[in-house]
Amino acid sequence: MSHLSSLIDLHCHSTASDGTLTPSDLVALAYQKGVKHLALTDHDTISGLDEAASTGDALGVNIISGVEFSAQWNNQGIHILGLNFDRQSPIIKSAVERQESSRFLRTKSISERLEKKGFEGLYEAALVSSSGQAPGRPHIASAMVEKGYVSNVSVAFKKYLGAGKVGDIRSVWPELNEVVGWIVDAGGIAIIAHPRKYNMTVTKLRSLIADFKASGGEGLEVITSGQKQGEIGLLADLCTKYELKGSLGSDFHSPTQPWVKLGAIPSLPKSVKPVWLDWALSV
Structure with a gap:
């Protein structure tokens, strides 16, 4: 199933949060890029999902429900992706409010x-x-x-x-286990977004993953834009060690950022079980 990777992008943003394209324009761009399965994962909101789904239906792009929740773990800000949940879930609606x-x-x-x-x-x-x-x-x-x-x-x-600067305030965010619980209780799967962007040692990352899995989390974002050489292999190994599924996404925000292109991401390593394996996606 890993050949599906070139057709799927499970991390992107629209004007519903800090992206520059409307949900409709984002889906249209995904269609132009050949993306068949797209998760709109705006920050702490699902307000763009209905518009994205409507455009997706018109263009033949499958829109997977998504959100990127802000959380904290050991007083550090962490982003958790929620994927393929029930977008009508009262739990999710209450969470985003x-x-x-x-x-x-x-x-x-x-x-x-x-x-x-x-x-x-x-x-x-x-x-x-x-x-x-x-x-x-x-x-x-x-x-x-x-x-x-x-x-x-x-x-x-x-x-x-940035992290550690005067404008870096994390204390308003809920704890990791609560955020993971929202996603799981809404029928979705929780993913640690861009695990190598938190400036953690590998030892600390392992500790985060252990707590995340104990809370009900099931996946790691193995591939995203801007990764350094060797990081994909490390994250693939962590998926194997902790029996987690692998996700991938461009983390696209704007076409004015040419270093982050919608859908332009490598395939998952063959050793990693894709998060979408049980979703019955068609190619």
Whole structure:
């Protein structure tokens, strides 16, 4: 079944969170790229899924329900993908309502911290940038650029919004086991998103995976954009060691980021059981 990988992308974002394409335009792009199975995994919201599914039905692209939940583990921010859940589940609906409220609170807290550094008006500008959706750090970064406080988004994250910086607030997020429970109880599968982007030692990553699996998590995102050589092999080995399924996704946000292309991701190693193996996907 691994040959299906070139036709599937299980991690991407739309204007429902911090992507730049509407759900419909995102699905249209997936169709152009030959993607047959697409999971829309916006941050802490499922508000784009119905629009994506409607366009998918029209174009023949299978839309898999998805979400990328923010969580914390040992006081570190972790992203957990929920895939193939019941999008009508009251558990998921309640979860995204809670997360979206937390996002507004977090953005306001970050803005207040940065205001003390002399950066004014960021919360209001972030709300405009997010078009009324729950804003996140990328929206604050865009606001900082727009107001001339920094030269570009990368600088905003490097100096003010990245891990360990003044604008890095994680305490609003629920614990890992609670987030995994939401996904499992809604009939979905929980995946650790981009495991090598958390700047963890392999020993700490193993500890995260052990706790994740004990909570009911079933998969690792083995392949995503921007990985370093050797990381795929490491994650494949961890899937084998912990008896986890493997997922893959571009983590696409915008066509203006040519280093992240929708659907342009390698196949899973043959040693890894694909997360979609039991979903009866057609080629």
